[in-house]
Amino acid sequence: MSARTTITQVGFESIDVVAPLWEALFDHHRSIGAAGFAVIPRERTWALRRAHYERVFAGEANPTLWIARRESTAIGYAVAFDEFVAGSEGRMLETLSVAPDARGSGLGTRLMAAFDGEVRRRGLVAALDVMSGNDRAKSLYLRQGFEPHSEIWMRSRPAAGKGTEQAPASLSELVAQAGLQLTIVPGPDDTWQSSDRIAVLITSAIEAGSNQLATLEAIDALQRVGCWTIQVVMPASPSGVSFRMSLRAAGFAPCLERMVRR
Numbered sequence: 334m335s336a337r338t339t340i341t342q343v344g345f346e347s348i349d350v351v352a353p354l355w356e357a358l359f360d361h362h363r364s365i366g367a368a369g370f371a372v373i374p375r376e377r378t379w380a381l382r383r384a385h386y387e388r389v390f391a392g393e394a395n396p397t398l399w400i401a402r403r404e405s406t407a408i409g410y411a412v413a414f415d416e417f418v419a420g421s422e423g424r425m426l427e428t429l430s431v432a433p434d435a436r437g438s439g440l441g442t443r444l445m446a447a448f449d450g451e452v453r454r455r456g457l458v459a460a461l462d463v464m465s466g467n468d469r470a471k472s473l474y475l476r477q478g479f480e481p482h483s484e485i486w487m488r489s490r491p492a493a494g495k496g497t498e499q500a501p502a503s504l505s506e507l508v509a510q511a512g513l514q515l516t517i518v519p520g521p522d523d524t525w526q527s528s529d530r531i532a533v534l535i536t537s538a539i540e541a542g543s544n545q546l547a548t549l550e551a552i553d554a555l556q557r558v559g560c561w562t563i564q565v566v567m568p569a570s571p572s573g574v575s576f577r578m579s580l581r582a583a584g585f586a587p588c589l590e591r592m593v594r595r
């Protein structure tokens with residue numbers, strides 16, 4: 334990497350500088366098949382991602398933006414914030430992107446080192462999400478000591494009707510019965526076609542067969558109220574083989590993998 338490439342930590346006011354680098358990351362995700370899910374039009378992605386960064390910088394602890402510049406051109410960036418990871422104090426590497434013509438010459442590793450330096454100094458657990466099928470990025474993370482921790486499976490299938498049905502009173506009961514935690518996150522997603530509200534169901538115990546039925550019923554209830562993008566977070570394989578099979582049969586597929594380094 335040329336000595337003229339500098340990495341600096343900057344504030345949110347510089348966020349628009351990274352728009353083309355985010356779009357390059359979007360292009361990369363699209364080129365690897367976007368985990369098999371339909372993507373939004375490219376011209377919409379930056380506005381949605383920018384809104385996400387706005388929420389991160391307004392609501393998360395210690396949000397950080399690093400920008401790598403060669404001369405005055407931004408050629409890479411990373412975003413991170415503090416988050417509880419697997420029950421410990423941790424730090425999430427939210428985005429890592431290098432311009433296409435600067436890839437493969439050490440800049441991504443240098444940006445990760447900026448993130449890592451702080452993580453190690455503060456004794457934090459590090460985490461990141463990688464899209465299913467982004468094998469080169471995953472191999473970089475494995476080399477940096479990250480290990481698969483959990484998987485996120487998704488179904489994003491527009492509801493036929495308007496989805497105005499009331500949530501059944503039993504939804505929270507079903508969610509509890511299934512041993513799940515339900516979080517509704519703001520959408521639409523900045524990469525995949527999704528509903529305006531995205532339901533995230535988190536399960537930590539996926540072996541119990543009785544949970545599967547309640548999980549599928551909770552998914553159906555969410556779909557009926559217009560939450561047609563549903564993500565299920567579960568421990569990394571090989572656990573829960575039959576749970577995975579029932580999700581597949583219901584139209585789910587893996588979309589992201591969370592990797593963690595303790």
Ligand SMILES: CC(C)(COP(=O)(O)OP(=O)(O)OC[C@H]1O[C@@H](n2cnc3c(N)ncnc32)[C@H](O)[C@@H]1OP(=O)(O)O)[C@@H](O)C(=O)NCCC(=O)NCCS
Nearest residue numbers: 361429430431436437438439440441442463469470472473
């Ligand atoms: C992943 C990425 C940030 C790594 O930055 P980089 O500057 O290319 O990485 P480095 O030069 O420090 O390290 C190279 C390693 O990165 C990995 N890599 C991942 N995607 C790559 C790509 N598209 N081109 C080159 N290397 C890539 C490879 O494992 C490579 O190791 P190798 O040369 O032994 O195959 C960058 O390639 C990129 O922006 N890729 C597209 C977007 C992306 O996948 N971002 C991560 C989302 S989780």
